[in-house]
Amino acid sequence: MTIAALATPPGVGGVAIVRVSGPAAGSVARAVLRRKSGEPLDALAPRSATLAVALDARGGPVDEVLALWMPGPRSYTREDVLEIHCHGGLAAARAVLEACLAAGARLARPGEFTLRAFLNGRIDLVQAEAVLDVIQARTxxxxxxxxxxxxxxxxxxxxxxxxxxxxxxxxxxxxxxxxxxxxxxxxxxxxxxxxxxxxxxxxxxxxxxFAWGRTAREGFTVALVGLPNVGKSSLLNRLVGEDRAIVTEVPGTTRDLVEGWTQAAGVPVRLVDTAGLRQAADPVEEEGVRRARRVLDEADAVVFVCEAGRPLLPEEARELDRLSPRPGFLAVVNKADRGPGPAERIRKDHGVQTLLVSARTGEGIPRLVEELGRLALRGGGPSGEAxxxxxxxxxxxxxxxxxxxxxxxxxxxxxxxxxxxxxxxxxxxxxxxxxxxxxxxxxxxxxxxxxxxxx
The missing domain is CATH 1.20.120.430 (tRNA modification GTPase MnmE domain 2)
Structure with a gap:
């Protein structure tokens, strides 16, 4: 059976690609493509781009396109493959795809082109999985x-x-x-x-x-935790380079998990901003704190955030004692621009080295990124092998x-x-x-x- 699908993301863009694969790909090409003069396009040169006009399902011209013809077995699926490159946008791509379906192809299922490449012996299953990983790679x-x-x-x-x-x-x-x-x-x-x-x-x-391989594919998850209003959301925004989390002076603004991605030492790092760890004031915040605790258990690393300009609070000291023994722990004193913080007290009383940073000014952020990279690579890193x-x-x-x-x-x-x-x-x-x-x-x-x- 011949299959067809849009091979580029739906939406507005410069180019959209409709891909067709199977024994009837040639007849689909003859049905939906014409020369600019209007004459039938009987044959396409193998592995070359041909300027043509695409027809819609009713046979009317819809767009000027480039057609690529890749006869099997020298194609991605080892079947006859046709690619039609039309203008990006929903209307043109949809019309071309509908014409291909009307000409005898059926809509492809998720991953079916790569599945055919696997079943036809072009790639093995490990390589097929890598196709998806290449598409989703973040660094x-x-x-x-x-x-x-x-x-x-x-x-x-x-x-x-x-x-x-x-x-x-x-x-x-x-x-x-x-x-x-x-x-x-x-x-x-x-x-x-x-x-x-x-x-x-x-x-x-x-x-x-495996430690590096899983990190390369899934990313290294870092939970940002601490009491409300110590600047966890500001820190997330600074690290990812955009306003992902709401920042206000009101404690308890973050009620749910807020995520953002950055990279450190070539590693994709998933940052999770969590609700402030305190006695919840209402059921919504209580659920946020419960989710924060769950993320703490699942994260690869934890960044405990407190703030400068005041002593370490008793509840912070308790959280430090509970969290600091785990692998992948890092303590950060935020708002360093406001004055001295409790870094020395944390070192003396809890035996934890602490970074001084300011999410507002960027002070200490490069060092924090460096430390995140070090934590991410502690189980191994890029080595040039697979x-x-x-x-x-x-x-x-x-x-x-x-x-x-x-x-x-x-x-x-x-x-x-x-x-x-x-x-x-x-x-x-x-x-x-x-x-x-x-x-x-x-x-x-x-x-x-x-x-x-x-x-």
Whole structure:
């Protein structure tokens, strides 16, 4: 079946792209495109731009367009693909898409173009996931990371493990199936165990890349917490460079979670401004405080904000004692432009180093961004390789690692080679599922449903 969809975001823009893929893409092109003279456009030059006029579903001219014809298998989906580049805006793009649907295509489902690329063997499942991650990347470092995966770097590593496991398994099963054959020789379980141990070490090291990979994909979440009116919202606005949160002199203005994005050390950082931690004055604020506590539990790091110009309050001291032992904690004294703050008292009484900043003047903000980057990279950072970026990757690689480890241990002791062979088979199954070979249909549905329509 031939599919069609808008491949660019809906709305006003310079260009809109309607994408068509499938066996009837050529007939769709002949039905909806004409030369500027009005004559039929019988053929499009492969992988070249052709100036044409697009027709609407009733056959009337609607827009002057560029048409790109990419015959399979040298296309994104490995099918015949037609792209029609029309003027941006809702009317022109909608009219062209409706004409393609009237000519025999059906509307594509979310991610269906990439799903076809996967099913037709152009990319594997890891690369398909990277397509979405490239689109959603928020920083240059995150983009580079996902581009390496899309280019096949991670898939090649996994494929290399698969090949080496297959060779070890072939030798192992040869000894098991033909123990009396002279060509097979004496079982060398220790040598096979050593081969598996080498693979085990590589897989274990790859697992250590997950911390950075997840951060690159999901971002590093930082909760801004403290009493009301200490400047958390002003700090959020300063860090993200826009007025995301309402700022007033009235305590308790922030009732719900307010988010904004910035970057530090190439890491996408998600900042969450929370309701002030105090005894709530009404049910709405009470719910805001409850949500703030929940974000505290889920955040990768916590920035505790107090203010200069006054001593540390008892309730702030209690929050410091409760929060400071957790990893990823940072204390900030805001409003440094108002005079001395409690930074030295915090250091002496609570053993916490504190940054002095001013959300109003920008004092200390570069140092705060630097510290956020340091916290974000404490579990590893960009290394030039392709990391594991998703929980699905981590789970399957960890399962494969456990199988390889058990097989190596058994063969190292010269015990139960049949069980060791079964473990190697298990490792290869987990790695195959990672690449999408034989992946369950519900897994594919879950992955591709997150894509936008048109990709």
């Amino acid at each position: 240059t470092e995150a983009l580079r990371t996902h581009e390496r995966i899309l280019a096949g770097a991670l898939s090649q590593e996994v494929g290399g493990w698969q090949d080496r496991l297959a060779r070890a398994l072939a030798l192992l099963e040869a000894h098991l199936d033909f123990p009396e054959e002279e060509d097979v020789g004496t079982p060398e379980w220790g040598a096979i165990s050593s081969q598996l141990s080498d693979i085990e070490e590589e897989i274990e090291r790859k697992l250590s890349t 990391p594991l970026t998703r929980e699905r990757h981590r789970t399957l690689v960890a399962q494969a690692l456990a199988c390889v480890r058990r097989a190596a241990e058994l063969l190292g002791r010269g015990e139960f080679p049949e069980v060791a062979a079964s473990e190697v088979h298990g490792a290869r199954r987990h790695l195959a599922e990672l690449l999408g070979w034989g992946a369950p249909e519900d897994v594919l549905d879950r992955i591709f449903s997150r894509f936008c329509i048109g990709k």
